[in-house]
Structures are given as C-alpha cells and as structure tokens.
Amino acid sequence: AQSVSQHNHHVILSEAASLELGCNYSYGGTVNLFWYVQYPGQHLQLLLKYFSGDPLVKGIKGFEAEFIKSKFSFNLRKPSVQWSDTAEYFCAVNGGTYKYIFGTGTRLKVLA
Amino acid sequence: DAGVTQSPTHLIKTRGQHVTLRCSPISGHKSVSWYQQVLGQGPQFIFQYYEKEERGRGNFPDRFSARQFPNYSSELNVNALLLGDSALYLCASSLGLYTGELFFGEGSRLTVL
Numbered sequence: 016a017q018s019v020s021q022h023n024h025h026v027i028l029s030e031a032a033s034l035e036l037g038c039n040y041s042y043g044g045t046v047n048l049f050w051y052v053q054y055p056g057q058h059l060q061l062l063l064k065y066f067s068g069d070p071l072v073k074g075i076k077g078f079e080a081e082f083i084k085s086k087f088s089f090n091l092r093k094p095s096v097q098w099s100d101t102a103e104y105f106c107a108v109n110g111g112t113y114k115y116i117f118g119t120g121t122r123l124k125v126l127a
Numbered sequence: 128d129a130g131v132t133q134s135p136t137h138l139i140k141t142r143g144q145h146v147t148l149r150c151s152p153i154s155g156h157k158s159v160s161w162y163q164q165v166l167g168q169g170p171q172f173i174f175q176y177y178e179k180e181e182r183g184r185g186n187f188p189d190r191f192s193a194r195q196f197p198n199y200s201s202e203l204n205v206n207a208l209l210l211g212d213s214a215l216y217l218c219a220s221s222l223g224l225y226t227g228e229l230f231f232g233e234g235s236r237l238t239v240l
C-alpha cells in the first residue's frame with residue numbers, strides 16, 4: 016500500500032539548533048515529493064518539492080531536503096532554526112496522478 | 128491575488144444531518160481537490176475535480192460527493208453525518224490535472240455532535 020511515514024511526531028529545539036525531520040515513503044514507480052508547512056493559524060503551504068534532477072532541493076526560508084531513492088527517504092533539514100519555524104510539517108508523495116499522500120505530520124516547537 | 132477561499136470556516140452539525148462546504152480556487156486554476164484532516168493526522172484525499180469532471184476519488188463512502196462548477200469553484204457534500212466526520216476539510220487548487228503544487232485554503236472545520 017502507498018504510504019508516507021514521519022517518525023518524529025513532536026520535536027522541540029532551541030533556536031540555532033539544527034533540524035532534520037525524517038520522511039520515508041512506500042510507493043511503486045516514479046514519485047514527486049513535497050514538504051508542506053502549516054504555521055499556527057495559517058493554511059498549508061509548500062516548503063519545497065522534488066520532481067527530478069538534483070536530489071538535493073532547496074526551498075523557502077533556508078530549508079532543504081534530500082531525496083535518497085535507495086532509502087525511499089526525503090528528509091527535511093535546516094542548519095539553524097528560528098523561533099518563527101515553529102509549525103507543523105507534512106511530507107507528501109505523489110506518483111504523477113491526482114492523489115497526494117500525506118504523512119501524519121511533525122509538530123516542531125522552537126524555544127527562543 | 129486571492130488565494131483559495133473556503134466557506135464556512137467553522138460549523139457544527141448533528142448526526143444524520145447534511146453539510147455543504149464551498150471552495151473557490153485561485154484564479155486560473157482548473158483543478159480542485161478535497162482533503163479531510165482528522166486531528167493528529169495528515170490530510171487524506173477525498174476527491175479531485177478537473178474541468179468539472181471527477182478525476183479521482185479516495186477511500187470515502189458514498190455519503191461524500193462533490194461537484195465543480197463552470198467557474199471552477201467546488202462544493203463538497205456529506206450526507207447522513209457521523210461523529211467520525213468531524214474534521215478539518217481542506218480544499219486545494221492547482222493549475223492542471225497533474226501539476227505539482229497544491230495551494231490550500233484554510234479549511235472548514237466541521238464538528239458533528
């Protein structure tokens with residue numbers, strides 16, 4: 016079955032700490048991969064996406080993610096988090112069809 | 128530019144009732160998708176409409192239906208509401224049928240008592 020796993024459900028970091036959020040997927044065939052973020056009181060918005068090419072993709076606000084095909088992973092990273100990064104982060108996969116499959120999300124709290 | 132707009136933002140219904148949720152996509156976007164987000168879970172795909180036709184359906188019962196209008200806005204209808212239908216219902220629009228990025232609205236939070 017197609018699925019996306021986010022192993023970290025809650026993460027608490029201090030400002031300036033490095034961040035890595037795990038995302039693994041189970042999906043046959045070619046995939047498009049996404050990270051969405053939901054800031055408190057706001058709608059889901061795209062952080063970054065991978066369709067093809069360089070497996071290291073850069074998104075907004077200093078976030079990046081690396082697609083490792085052999086590990087079925089698309090982990091999100093940021094070298095130094097800020098208080099404003101407090102949000103819920105969702106990994107999603109799409110196989111070039113109408114359906115996007117989302118993970119359960121990771122709630123990140125950054126302490127000032 | 129206006130983003131995806133959804134109405135109502137919050138509503139409370141009782142079991143057995145019917146609900147209609149509305150969505151206006153970003154101007155120029157022809158595809159609208161509906162997702163259900165239960166507390167503590169990620170969004171789950173319900174429907175996609177493109178050019179007024181249903182192009183995909185998730186694993187939801189027939190009590191869930193939707194349609195898309197000529198102006199590309201959309202409605203999601205849920206009949207015979209159950210307690211388990213309580214959730215945030217998200218509408219997302221995209222330019223085309225299989226284009227990459229979904230643009231989400233803020234959602235309609237449905238509580239079923």
